[in-house]
Amino acid sequence: xxxxxxxxxxxxxxxxxxxxxxxxxxxxxxxxxxxxxxxxxxxxxxxxxxxxxxxxxxxxxxxxxxxxxxxxxxxxxxxxxxxxxxxxxxxxxxxxxxxxxxxxxxxxxxxxxxxxxxxxxxxxxxxxxxxxx
Numbered sequence: 001x002x003x004x005x006x007x008x009x010x011x012x013x014x015x016x017x018x019x020x021x022x023x024x025x026x027x028x029x030x031x032x033x034x035x036x037x038x039x040x041x042x043x044x045x046x047x048x049x050x051x052x053x054x055x056x057x058x059x060x061x062x063x064x065x066x067x068x069x070x071x072x073x074x075x076x077x078x079x080x081x082x083x084x085x086x087x088x089x090x091x092x093x094x095x096x097x098x099x100x101x102x103x104x105x106x107x108x109x110x111x112x113x114x115x116x117x118x119x120x121x122x123x124x125x126x127x128x129x130x131x132x133x
Contacts, residue, residue, distance in 0.1 A: 046076035054080025071131040082120040
């Protein structure tokens with residue numbers, strides 16, 4: 001069974017809305033407050049990247065139930081410029097926006113599964129899943 005919802009990202013307020021939606025969905029899925037915070041932080045990073053680098057996109061949140069396990073998947077998609085150098089982007093401390101550089105590596109650490117699909121001039125889709133243990 002899957003349930004999903006989404007937030008279109010156009011403004012900084014949409015980042016806040018995506019965070020709130022993620023927290024609510026994580027809570028409904030049975031995650032404790034620590035994992036809710038991890039999921040919310042991951043959503044915040046992904047939504048902020050959409051806003052900063054692509055200008056617009058979407059955060060989709062799926063509640064999962066597979067083989068007796070519950071989880072939540074975040075899909076961050078955009079039609080932006082794509083990511084030219086994945087190696088740098090996945091390096092701790094690397095930032096093109098003057099931020100802390102915890103973004104993508106941080107999201108990968110916070111979640112159990114993490115996948116990036118990107119094509120220059122076409123866009124990026126990042127899928128991250130957290131399983132309820």
